[in-house]
Amino acid sequence: MKKTICKREYDTESATVIKKYTYGYWGDPNGYEETLLQTPEGLFFLYVNGGETSPYPSENILRLAKAKVDQWLENH
Numbered sequence: 417m418k419k420t421i422c423k424r425e426y427d428t429e430s431a432t433v434i435k436k437y438t439y440g441y442w443g444d445p446n447g448y449e450e451t452l453l454q455t456p457e458g459l460f461f462l463y464v465n466g467g468e469t470s471p472y473p474s475e476n477i478l479r480l481a482k483a484k485v486d487q488w489l490e491n492h
Contacts, residue, residue, distance in 0.1 A: 417463065417475060417477060419476075419477040421477070421479050422479075424457075424459065424479075426453075426455060426459070426461045426477045426479065427455070428451075428453060428463050428477070430455070430456060431453035431454055431455050431456070431461070432453060432454050432456075433451060433452070433453055434452040434453060434454055434460075434489075435451075435452045435489065435492065436449065436450070436451045436452070437449065437450045437451075437452075437492040439466075439470075440466075440467070440470075443467075444467055445467035445468050445469045445470070446466075446467055446469050446470050447466055447467045447470060448464065448465065448466025448467065448470040448471060448472045449464065449465055449466065449472075450462050450463075450464050450472075450488075450492070451463040451464075452480070452485065452488060452489070452492075459479065460479070460480040460481075460482065460484075460485045461477050461478060461479045461480055462477070462478045462480055462488070463475070463476075463477055464476050464477075464478060
């Protein structure tokens, strides 16, 4: 998936996966996945996707500041 945010492109194909977090099970309407990635330029983002009643009912890319990256890693 590709998404442009604030004139910067975030692409799951060219980024490096740092860590993946899965909540629930496949087919769980409340389940979701969060994947932390880093672009070749050093920017961080989350690729998210989940069930219809999860926090992420459709796939999306969310940019993440470095301070939030550390917090996310501590919590996952």
